[in-house]
Amino acid sequence: MEETINNDNPMTDIVALKKAEFIEKSAKVKEERAAIDKKIDASNHKISWHTRRIKSLEDKRYSLNYPSWTKEYLRPILDELAMQTPDITWDFERLLVFGLRSECPVFGRNSEQVLTGITFTFHENQLYYDTGENKRDFSSDTLADLNGFNNVSAPVECLNTLLVHVRKRLEKEKEHLNTNP
Structure with missing residues (x-):
C-alpha cells in the first residue's frame, strides 16, 4: 500500500x-x-x-559690517580734537592699529614743528589713551615691555582729558628739545 x-x-x-x-x-x-x-x-x-x-x-x-573702533569711535573724537587744537597739524588720515595691544598712535606738530602724540587702545567697548606714565609689571626688554604693556592707560572720558594730555606732551617735548640741543 x-x-x-x-x-x-x-x-x-x-x-x-x-x-x-x-x-x-x-x-x-x-x-x-x-x-x-x-x-x-x-x-x-x-x-x-x-x-x-x-x-x-x-x-x-x-x-x-562690524563697526571699526578707529573709524566710528576714535575718528570723530580726533576730528573734534583737531578742531579744538587749530595750532596743531594732526596726521590721522590713516588710523593704523598694530602690536599685541592693538594700539593706534596719532601724531601732530605745532607751528614750531614740536611733535605731540597720543596712543589709543580699545578694550571691551572702552577707548583708552596712554598717559605717558609707566609701571613695572613686566621686566625691561621683554616682549610685554616692548609691546607697551608697561604703559599706564586711562579711559577716555571726555575731550578735555585729551586736550590737557596733548598740551602736557607738547610742553614736555619743548622742555626736552630746549635742554638737549
Missing part, C-alpha cells in the same frame, strides 16, 4: 506554511522599511532645509 501526502491542506504542508509565513513577514518588513524610508526622506529633507538655512545665516553673519 502506497502512502499519499495530502497537499491540499496548507496547514499540514510545512513548505506551504513556511512560504506563507515568509511572504507575510517579508510584506511587513517591506511595509516597515517603506515607512522608515519615508521618515528618513523627511528627515533628510529637514536636514537639507536646515543646512541651507545655516548656510544662509552664516552668509548673513559673514556679511555683517
Whole structure:
C-alpha cells in the first residue's frame, strides 16, 4: 500500500506554511522599511532645509559690517580734537592699529614743528589713551615691555582729558628739545 501526502491542506504542508509565513513577514518588513524610508526622506529633507538655512545665516553673519573702533569711535573724537587744537597739524588720515595691544598712535606738530602724540587702545567697548606714565609689571626688554604693556592707560572720558594730555606732551617735548640741543 502506497502512502499519499495530502497537499491540499496548507496547514499540514510545512513548505506551504513556511512560504506563507515568509511572504507575510517579508510584506511587513517591506511595509516597515517603506515607512522608515519615508521618515528618513523627511528627515533628510529637514536636514537639507536646515543646512541651507545655516548656510544662509552664516552668509548673513559673514556679511555683517562690524563697526571699526578707529573709524566710528576714535575718528570723530580726533576730528573734534583737531578742531579744538587749530595750532596743531594732526596726521590721522590713516588710523593704523598694530602690536599685541592693538594700539593706534596719532601724531601732530605745532607751528614750531614740536611733535605731540597720543596712543589709543580699545578694550571691551572702552577707548583708552596712554598717559605717558609707566609701571613695572613686566621686566625691561621683554616682549610685554616692548609691546607697551608697561604703559599706564586711562579711559577716555571726555575731550578735555585729551586736550590737557596733548598740551602736557607738547610742553614736555619743548622742555626736552630746549635742554638737549
